Amino acid sequence: MTTPVLHATPELVTTAWLISVVGDRVATTLPKPGADGTLSWADGGFVTHVVAGGASNIYVPMRTPVMGLSCWAANPGSQKPPWNQAATLAESIVAACLDHDNIPRRALALPGGYPSVQVKSAYTVGDPRRITDDASSYACYDIPGLVIAWTEVPS
Template sequence: MTTPTLRATPELVAIAWLKTVVGNIVATTLPKPGSSGVLSWAESGFVTLVTAGGTPNLYVPLREPVMGVSCWAASPGSQKPPWNKAAALAEAIQAACYDHPAIPQTVTLPSGYPAARVLSAYTTGEHRRIHDDASSYARYDIPGLVIAWTEVPT
C-alpha cells in the first residue's frame, strides 16, 4: 500500500497566511475554554475560517478559494462584547491585503505538506458586526477573503 501524498489545502494555506498577519491565533474552530473556564484567547482575540467557495484554475495549478473569516473577542466576566478588539483583527486582515510589497510570499504548512506560494489576497466585502451571540463574544465577519496560491514544487 502506498502512502498518499499530502497536498496543500485552502484551509491550510489561509491559516498559514493569516498567521503572518495576526499571529498564532487562527484555526478552523474556536479553542475550548480551559478546565477552569478560562479562555486562552481572551487577551488577543481569535480568528476562525471556513472555505466558502472559489474555483480552481482549469489549466494551471492555481487556486483561488474564497474564505469566510470570523474575528472573535471576549471579555470574561463581562456581558459587554469587546467590539473594538474584534474589529481591530478584521482591520488588520484588510490592511494586510493592501500591503502589496508583502505579497507574494511563501508560507510554511504543517509537517509533511509542501509549502505554498501566496500570490495575492483581497476581500470581497466589508467586515460586519454579528450580533446576538449568547456567550457575549464580539464577532466580526469578513464575508469573503480570496487568497490566490499555488503549491511550491518539491
C-alpha cells in the same frame, strides 16, 4: 504500499497565511474554554475560517478559495462584548491584503509534510461587519470573503 502524495488544502493555506498576519490565534474552530472557564485567546482575540466557495484554475495550477472569516474577542467577567478588539483584528486582515509590497509572500511552510505554498494575492470581497446577538457575549466581526490565490511550491 506507497505513501500518498500530500497536497495543500484551502484550510491549511488560510491558517498559515493568517498566522503570518495576526499571529498564532487562528484555526477552523474557536477553542473551547478551559476547565476553569478561562479563554486562552481572550487577550488578543481569535480568527476562525471556513471555505465559502472559490475554484481551481483549469489551465494553471493555482487555487483561489473564498474563505469566510470570523474575528472573535471576549471580555471575561463582563457581559459587554469588546467590539473594538474584534474590529481591530478584522481590519488588520484587510490591511494585510492592501500591503501589496508584501504579497506575493515568500513560501509558506505547512505542517505535517504538506508542500510549501506561495500566496500570489489576497483580497477581501466585502467589508468586515459586526455580528450581534451572540449569547456568549463574545464580540464577532465577519469578513464575508477572503480570496487567497496560491500555488504549491515544487519540491
